[in-house]
Amino acid sequence: GEPVIHGFTRSFGLRLPDGERFEWVKPIMFSAGVGQMDDRHSDKGEPEKGMLVVKVGGPAYRIGIGGGAASSRVQSSENADLDFDAVQRGDAEMENRMNRLMRACCDLGERNPIVSVHDQGAGGNGNVLKEITEPAGAEYDIRKVLVGDPTLSVLEIWGAEYQENNALLIRPSDEDLFRSLAKRENCPISILGTITGDGRVVVRDSRDGSTPVDLPLELVLGKMPQKTFVDDHIPNEGRLKPLSLPDGTTVSGALDRVLRLLGVGSKRFLVHKVDRSVTGLVAQQQCVGPLQLPLSNVGVTAHTHFGTTGTAVACGEQPIKGLVDSAAMARMTVAEAMTNLMWAKISKLEDVKASGNWMYAAKLPGEGAKMYDACEALRDSLLALGCGIDGGKDSLSMAAKCGDEVVKAPGELTLTCYVTCPDVTKTVTPDLKCPASCGGKTKMLFIDLGGGKARLGGSALAQVYGQVGDDSPDMETFSTLKAAFLATQDLIEKGVILAGHDRSDGGLVTVLLEMAFAGNCSIDVMIPDAGGEIATLFNEEAGLVIEVSESDATAVMDAYKSVGVPCVDIGTASSGSDSIKISVGSSSPCVDDKMTALRDVWEATSFKLEMRQRNPECVAQEEAGLKSRKAPNWMLTYTPTPTDSAVMEGATKHKVAIIRQEGSNGDREMISAFLAAGFEAWDVSVADLLSENVTLDEFRGVVFVGGFSYADVLDSGKGWAGVIKFNKRV
Template sequence: VSSTETGKYNFGIELNAIQRSNPEMQKRVANTIRAFVESKENTIVSIHDHGAGGHLNCLSELVEESGGIIELDDLPIGDQTLSSKEIIGNESQERMGLIISENNYDKLKKIADREKAPCYKVGRVRNDKKFIIKSSSKNKTPIELSLSDFFGNSPQTIMKDSSINIQFKDPEFEIEKLDQYLTNVLSLESVACKDWLTNKVDRCVTGKVAKQQCVGVLQLPLNNCGVMALDYNGVNGVATSIGHSPISSLIDPSAGSRNAIGKALTNIIWAPLDKGLKSVTLSANWMWPCNNPGEDARLYQAVESCSNFAIDLGINIPTGKDSLSMKQKYKDKEVVSPGTVIISAAANCNDISNIIEPVLIDNNDSIYYMNLSKMNYNLGGSALAQTLGYIGSESPDIKNSKYFRDTFEVFQSLIKKGLISSGHDISSGGLITSLLEMCFSGINIGAKINFSILNEKDIIKLFFNENIGLIFQGKNEIENIFCEKNLEFYKIGEVNSSGTLQILNNKDSYRFEIKKYRDIWYRTSYLLDVHQSGKIKAKERFKNYKKQPLQFNFPEYFNGTQHIVNPNNKVKAAVIREKGSNSEREMAYAMNLAGFDVKDVHMTDLISGRETLEDINFIVAVGGFSNSDVLGSAKGWAGSFIYNEKARKSLMNFYSRKNTLSLGVCNGCQLFMEMGLLHPEHKEKPKMTHNDSNKFECIFSSVEIQKNNSVMFNSLSGSKLGIWSAHGEGKFTFPYSENKYKIIGKYAYETYPANPNGSSFNTAIISNEDGRHVAMMPHLERSTFPWNWPYYPKDRSDKVSPWFSAFENAKNWFDNII
């Protein structure tokens, strides 16, 4: 079903064929495998995920060099009515096949049981060059084939198709309607704000996110380059981006492929790459309606162009996928998708703290423009043409591969030398959209631009063309470098604090109020958000997003350095997690950095009695989605304590001691509240309920630390700090008045979305009466380093953020009492 047109079969068949994901199980399996990968000796011989073809594909490829036999009766199934064929070929998700020696299987099973990852021994490797699947109970052998039948040379496939030349009309436009055109383009889904998408996904998980979608004091989704740190103590990371150009592919599939690669590369160019363009690797995902007249021929042109352009640039495309049945069938018609290639780019970033963002900075740097297409301006394949109901006769393209490559390399060197301060690619929406977007994420940011030097009289073509290019701020010395390398550039303007974008083109002058057009750009996101957050919360977000800029107030004592801890007093601490937890590693690292001897404690350790917490002084219950939040956030986790005597006794004994501290973050906070650990003296306990928006919320906002007596946060009193939040049930609901609680931290703004959940008293962090035990919904462990913050004061050169002080305070407290 997944390889045919949607609508070919009845709805029931197609719905049942959808592969359901289970991220919690995926995490359990990943934890099990990672235990081997991070051991001194990794005894896993070979490993393969289950994807297309199910067991048949995965298990046969594991033994393709030798052969093997699989016992069908040992393969786990949940439906006893499945046939042998269905068992062998089903594509259920979150399964891994691996080869491991008999001597090491018990270790694998032990670790898997600890992680609650089902583990089965289903066969053995043989050296007979055959792949066999047999059922002992039925005395049948559904599959007995030579490996050459699986992995021999495939017969050559010959495809026949005819090229169909379709000439699309050029858009018709009137200069007098410029403002209407701009409004329509900024409202188009492909151009408009994507906040409705980015606010509901976790953009900080792992604590290694160095660059995600949102930028500036308003945290608007404008970044097109993502970067993940490789570890917590280095500067290296992995930069990623994507690019696609479906409308230009309709005009010219060859140009569409080049544009897709060009867009991916002008997105990733803003990260300093270790070896420049040579660091980049591409993946190509072909989305095409094959077996339709002319489409196979168009696909051939697109693939050939993609290959040739990558070769010209000196980069490889070692992998990819395809979805070649992009057609929807209805009773009365068929809809064919425009064929396109989606390019994913990845590269080694060698400085995760020096990634250029699309936010103009009011400094002395000038604004420059570079046209990498080396073409005249036209509107083929543009967002404007789409809003007018046209496609266009000529697509933008990249005419000179060497020029593109040279520009990329020079630009990389400029970034590494600190000569570029901001930048944005030119893509959907054209030149005018890129300039406006670079003003959107700041407060009162504007620019004065002069396009006269570009020698284009048609302002519509100039504003809305989507030639691959770059807009950036740089120091004046870059001009000599461009000239030396024979690279064409245009100095087009300066940044100011007027809150307007003023553009001059010869004798014509245009003025755009940033606030007005930012709201137009954001409104599409608001209209879509209504369907997920409801009318009230969506409107509140739309009203407040520009009224809640990030503002910080760092503690006076904080100098951004890590304090020297007492190395001779390794206080024992534990990170407690349940199946579905996902924040244990970043938390453990922050605790270890502060001088704690951190132990990984799974709930299975406490339930079995392997761990009693008797020698532990500091416990942290971490964030995630324990038990997939099936019963509600942390309710299943709390039940694991309450209804298991050993686990309950260990926890209660820990809290009865006076030389202990505890911290619950996100899911851990929900656990503490569900069990009433912070307020045992209260008859009615606080509760964590669903966010007012009734959906998961992820946001980087600021929290104000109140005057408090807590061990961890007392020194931060009076400060206002940026911090990540990512939760669906983060609303503190209190049965008593505020004076009954020790509220440590409050969101800097009381209204949504800066307060992402609607908590009573604007609560973000709370402690018990004596300040030793703390619960908080925001993630301090994912805000440990300046590069964790998507907006950090540029006048600081800190090694750690102020949140690290909380862990240092805890360690100092123990040093004084132990």
């Protein structure tokens, strides 16, 4: 029941000039979530003697055994069986049930029975059951842990990293309330033990009377000795060479390659298989413009169905540049995250927080030193911006053994920024608008945040020619980035920016083309020369391109220049034609083609991948129709108006039961819709009906919501229907 509204993807495999191979043989799947909570529940309560330690969620299986250890060493075929056992398996339906139980507790406000909560991850029970009780200590019976496999040993029960599981602390007086909530959501719970207050974690086995674990928490959590890691920087001399393009390389030839690169081209093949609207709170998802191309800079969600405040989230990551300079990579990662986030109107820059995810082969020579340099650069960058980093994760064994060769993944820092939005409707998207009010013609402005430099190291251009280069883009002056961020926010508040996009993978030429692709528009621009056509168009220094009306162009340029940010008029965008003209300096156009033809190239790799996962005939039809596709003529046959106040304020309203089953979603937005229409909407689970806590004869209407009941297996709807049909009480 969760939407996916923002993301990135890339691929890479290359030998450096010294023969070292970098590739994601050991792949990365990155995910992050953003939500909101009642401030009353933001701090964990301290463990007190007599409190109950509870596990909620699915049973233990022989999965994720030693997962934390397995993810901390080089992957190879010699330990494939161990790796398989270490893999965690997800159970989305159980996750849904557990989350509903957690939400039900939080919805009680001051009566929330949860004192403290801790998610189970690396180390399984052996970690989460120690950490949640620190420093008080607890005693457990290992046989109280719910198991799905009776052959599990005590060691496996204690160490398995099975997912969809949380540990909680509750007071004994709240046990009955908590059990009733869990029963309603059909979420398994088990009370494993109690807080003892003696500072020890003790695990007993009631089956044989043994005590497998008896440790002072202070030694295993509090006074662990600091570990010192020693690494040396490996000089770049001999490892890297300057970028050298083949003789006769043209802008059009380079552009054809770059637009087909996975990290630059369309991500259509990804966004078509995820839900981008569930919850009814998604204000900005990946797709923008009349053709809904996946090009949004930022994801935005509303806090409620009845207001316009919300949260913005945006990512930054530039791993290939880290092969040249890891510190520059970190700074460019921050710059990318900020130039993505700035298109949503936020509360203020100081409210921005970030989660940093590090994926490095840090135990191999030279890689730990690179990561240290990147970490220092990240710290300094965020301090310069006045933003905080308050979370993160790491995987420091990103290497795999292929035959006799160790293949390292490029060091990756993914920075996910999130911040509150006072108005989710004030979000700028990359698609050119060229509104009729402007005569179908607008101005394109370029804001260069790279100090006029045009470095090509670690760029998409270098990658498509099988190189890395030796001079990476960098963000030397964060004061300029900060000034640009604040100026852009002010202009968004005034409503003068029609479209905006950041310069990143693929360079300025890609920015311009993507804005035209998404808006189904033409452009005619001339870019100041920064060192030749190819360097000017394909460098990936930080920068912005915005679309404004001709009448606002001068004032917008003055707004940026007044805070020391360079901003130049580079040309026009227009609707009703199919043309791309891009010049560098005063020369004739180096890109002169149909917009639809270039868009086909940008979409080509995505459609090739789609052919491998969907009906090829359908994919071919979709690809062929893209050239002539226009925006749908959206129109309502009525004018929406709020429900009459007499109905909303009436003493009696029609009662409607919104019925859900395990795994259902869409119920909360359905409730909101009925509330907005003036009904008295009730959340009714099938469990309520089976227990006869609720009967339907008191309702005037019944609504069955959609979603993924019973894990969305084939015929899952029959399971839901069967529970009702074959139960006489219902």
